[in-house]
Amino acid sequence: MSRSGRWAAPVPGTSNYAENVLREVSAWTRDHPWQADSLLAVTLFAFSTQQIPSGSVVTRVTAIVVSALLAATVIPRRRYPVAAFAVAAAIAAAQITLGVASNSHEPVPGLQPNATDLAILVLLYTLAAYRPRPVSLAGLAICLIGAGVAIAFWSPAHGAHPTGALFAAAAGLGGLTLTAWVLGDSVAYRYRRAYYASLEERAARLEAERDAQARIAAAAERARELQERRARVIDESAARLRRIERDLHDGAQVRLAALALTLGEIKENLESSGDDRTLALAGAAHQNAKDTLAELRDLARGIHPPVLDRGLGPALGILAGTSAIPVGLTVSLTERPSPAIEAMAYFCAAELLANAAKHSGASRITVSVRGQDAGLVLSVTDDGDGGARLVPGGGLAGLRERVQTVDGRLEADSPPGGPTIVTVELPGHA
Amino acid sequence: MTAAPERLRIVIAEDAAIMRDGLTQTLTRRGHDVVAAVADGEALRQAVEEHRPDVAIIDVRMPPTHTDEGLRAAQAIHRDRPGVGVLVFSQYIETQSATELFASAPAGVGYLLKDRVADVSDFVDAITRVAHGGTVLDPEVVRQLLTASRRRDTLAALTPREREVLSLIAQGRSNAAIAAALFISPKVVEKHVANIFDKLGLAPDDNDNRRVIAALRYLES
Numbered sequence: 001m002s003r004s005g006r007w008a009a010p011v012p013g014t015s016n017y018a019e020n021v022l023r024e025v026s027a028w029t030r031d032h033p034w035q036a037d038s039l040l041a042v043t044l045f046a047f048s049t050q051q052i053p054s055g056s057v058v059t060r061v062t063a064i065v066v067s068a069l070l071a072a073t074v075i076p077r078r079r080y081p082v083a084a085f086a087v088a089a090a091i092a093a094a095q096i097t098l099g100v101a102s103n104s105h106e107p108v109p110g111l112q113p114n115a116t117d118l119a120i121l122v123l124l125y126t127l128a129a130y131r132p133r134p135v136s137l138a139g140l141a142i143c144l145i146g147a148g149v150a151i152a153f154w155s156p157a158h159g160a161h162p163t164g165a166l167f168a169a170a171a172g173l174g175g176l177t178l179t180a181w182v183l184g185d186s187v188a189y190r191y192r193r194a195y196y197a198s199l200e201e202r203a204a205r206l207e208a209e210r211d212a213q214a215r216i217a218a219a220a221e222r223a224r225e226l227q228e229r230r231a232r233v234i235d236e237s238a239a240r241l242r243r244i245e246r247d248l249h250d251g252a253q254v255r256l257a258a259l260a261l262t263l264g265e266i267k268e269n270l271e272s273s274g275d276d277r278t279l280a281l282a283g284a285a286h287q288n289a290k291d292t293l294a295e296l297r298d299l300a301r302g303i304h305p306p307v308l309d310r311g312l313g314p315a316l317g318i319l320a321g322t323s324a325i326p327v328g329l330t331v332s333l334t335e336r337p338s339p340a341i342e343a344m345a346y347f348c349a350a351e352l353l354a355n356a357a358k359h360s361g362a363s364r365i366t367v368s369v370r371g372q373d374a375g376l377v378l379s380v381t382d383d384g385d386g387g388a389r390l391v392p393g394g395g396l397a398g399l400r401e402r403v404q405t406v407d408g409r410l411e412a413d414s415p416p417g418g419p420t421i422v423t424v425e426l427p428g429h430a
Numbered sequence: 431m432t433a434a435p436e437r438l439r440i441v442i443a444e445d446a447a448i449m450r451d452g453l454t455q456t457l458t459r460r461g462h463d464v465v466a467a468v469a470d471g472e473a474l475r476q477a478v479e480e481h482r483p484d485v486a487i488i489d490v491r492m493p494p495t496h497t498d499e500g501l502r503a504a505q506a507i508h509r510d511r512p513g514v515g516v517l518v519f520s521q522y523i524e525t526q527s528a529t530e531l532f533a534s535a536p537a538g539v540g541y542l543l544k545d546r547v548a549d550v551s552d553f554v555d556a557i558t559r560v561a562h563g564g565t566v567l568d569p570e571v572v573r574q575l576l577t578a579s580r581r582r583d584t585l586a587a588l589t590p591r592e593r594e595v596l597s598l599i600a601q602g603r604s605n606a607a608i609a610a611a612l613f614i615s616p617k618v619v620e621k622h623v624a625n626i627f628d629k630l631g632l633a634p635d636d637n638d639n640r641r642v643i644a645a646l647r648y649l650e651s
Contacts, residue, residue, distance in 0.1 A: 260548030321525035
C-alpha cells in the first residue's frame with residue numbers, strides 16, 4: 001500500500017483517494033498532451049452544440065465550422081501557444097465584429113460567440129504558462145480589448161445601459177480573462193522558480209565538483225612534495241650518519257689508538273724500570289684506553305658500518321661472520337639500492353640475526369637478499385622454535401615501523417615449533 | 431723488553447698522521463728502520479718498489495675511497511713482491527677480508543685489529559713474524575670463525591684446552607709460542623695439536639703457515 005510515484009494506481013477507500021485520482025489525471029495529461037488537449041477540444045466543441053443557432057443550412061454549417069475551428073485551436077496549444085492564440089484571437093475578433101448584434105449592423109448568425117470561446121481563455125492561460133511574460137501580457141491586453149469591444153457593441157444594442165449590467169458583464173468577461181492569465185502566470189512562475197533553482201543547484205554542484213577536483217589535485221601535489229621531502233631527509237640523514245662515522249674514525253678513534261699506543265709503551269717501559277705503583281696506574285690507563293677504543297668502535301659501527309660503502313653483500317657477509325649462530329648468506333642484486341636503503345636493510349638483518357640468536361634457539365639461520373622490481377627483498381629464516389609475534393613496542397614492530405618510513409613492508413611467519421621467516425621488502429630508494 | 435735481535439726495514443701506510451708518527455716513533459725506538467711512512471695506496475706501492483722493505487704495515491681504510499684500498503694494495507704487493515711481508519690492520523674486524531687475504535697469500539701475511547697497536551710488544555712481535563714469512567691472524571677473527579663455523583658438532587668434540595690451542599694455531603702461533611702463551615710444555619702442545627688434527631680429520635703438518643691455512647679452510651668450509 002505504500003507504493004507511490006506517478007503510476008501508483010488510486011486506491012479506493014483511502015483518505016487521499018481523490019488526491020490520487022487528480023495526481024493520476026494530471027500525470028496522464030502531462031505525458032499525453034495531444035490526447036488530453038484533443039479531449040479538451042472535443043469538450044469545448046460539445047458545449048457549442050447546444051448553442052447552434054436555428055436558421056439556414058449555411059448558418060448552421062458556418063456555426064459548426066467556426067466552433068470546431070475555435071475548439072481545435074487548443075489541440076496544439078502546448079507546442080504552438082502563440083500561433084494557436086493568434087488563430088483563436090482572429091476567429092474571436094471576427095465573431096465580435098460580425099457576430100455581435102450592435103446598433104450599426106445585424107449580426108451574422110453563424111458567427112455569434114458561444115461557449116467555444118472559452119478556448120481563448122484556455123489559450124491565454126497557456127500563453128501565460130508557457131511563454132515569457134511580455135507575450136502573455138500582450139495576449140491579456142488583446143483579450144481585454146476584445147472583451148471591451150464586445151461589451152461596447154453589445155450593450156447599446158441590448159439597451160443594457162444601467163451600470164449594474166455593464167459592470168456585471170465587464171466583471172464577468174474581464175474577471176474570467178484575468179483569472180486565466182493569473183493562473184497561467186502562476187504556473188509559469190512556479191516553473192521558472194524551479195528552473196532557476198535547478199540552474200542554481202547545477203551551478204553549485206559544478207562549483208563543488210571543481211572545488212573537490214582542485215582539492216584532490218592539491219592533495220596529490222602535496223603528497224608528492226612530502227614524499228620527495230621525506231626521501232631527501234632520509235638520504236640526508238643516512239649521509240650525515242656516514243659522515244659522523246668517518247669523523248669518528250679519522251678523529252677520536254685514531255687519537256685514542258695513538259694514545260693507547262703511547263700508554264702501552266709507557267706501561268712496558270715501567271715494567272722494566274720497576275716502579276710498581278706507577279706501573280699499576282699506567283696499566284689501568286692503558287686498559288681504559290683499550291676498552292674505550294672497543295666501545296667507540298661498537299658505537300661507530302652502530303651509526304654506520306663502513307663496510308656498507310662496499311655494498312650490501314660484503315656488509316652482510318661481515319654481519320654473518322659475527323653471528324653466534326652459523327648463517328648461510330645469499331645476495332643477488334643486479335643494482336645497488338640507495339645508501340639509505342642499504343643501511344636500512346643492513347640494520348634489519350642485524351636486528352633479525354640478533355633476535356634469532358637471543359630468542360629462537362635456532363641452530364642455523366639463512367639470510368637472503370634478492371632484487372625485486374626496483375627494490376629488494378630481505379628474508380631471514382631460522383630453524384628455531386617459532387612463535388615470534390609482532391607485538392606493539394616489540395622489536396619486530398619497531399623494525400616494521402622503520403621499514404614503513406620508506407614505504408617498505410615487513411611480514412613475519414613464525415608458527416609455534418618454527419621455522420621463523422621474516423620478510424622485509426624495501427624500495428630501491430626512499 | 432729486549433730489543434729486537436735484528437733491524438727490520440719497514441714501510442708504514444696510514445692516512446692519519448698522528449697514528450703514522452706514533453707508529454714510526456715506537457718502531458724506531460724498538461730498533462727498527464721505518465724507511466717510508468705514507469698516506470695512501472699509490473704512495474705505498476711506490477715506496478715498496480723503491481725500498482723493498484721486509485714488511486709493510488697497511489691500514490685498510492685509506493684515501494681516496496676510504497673503503498678497502500689497503501687490502502687491495504696488500505694483495506697486490508704480496509702478489510708482485512712475495513718477499514715483502516704485509517701486515518694489514520683494520521678499525522673493524524672483517525672476517526671475509528681477512529680470509530680473502532690469507533687465501534691469496536699463504537705466508538708473510540698478517541691481519542690485526544687496529545687496537546692491537548696498544549699492546550706494543552705483541553704488535554712488534556707480530557710485525558717480526560710477518561717479516562719472517564710467518565702468519566698472524568687477529569684472535570677476534572679466529573673467535574668469529576670458530577663461532578660461525580658450520581662444523582659446530584666436530585668442534586664441540588674438542589676439549590676446552592684443545593679449542594684454545596686450535597685458536598692459537600689459527601692465529602699463526604708456533605708450538606713454542608703456544609706453549610709459552612698457555613704456560614705448558616712444548617711436548618704437551620704437540621700432543622694437543624696431534625689430537626686436534628686427528629679429531630678434525632686433518633693431516634698433521636709441522637709447517638706453521640700451512641697448518642694455519644688448513645685450520646682456516648676447515649673453519650670456513
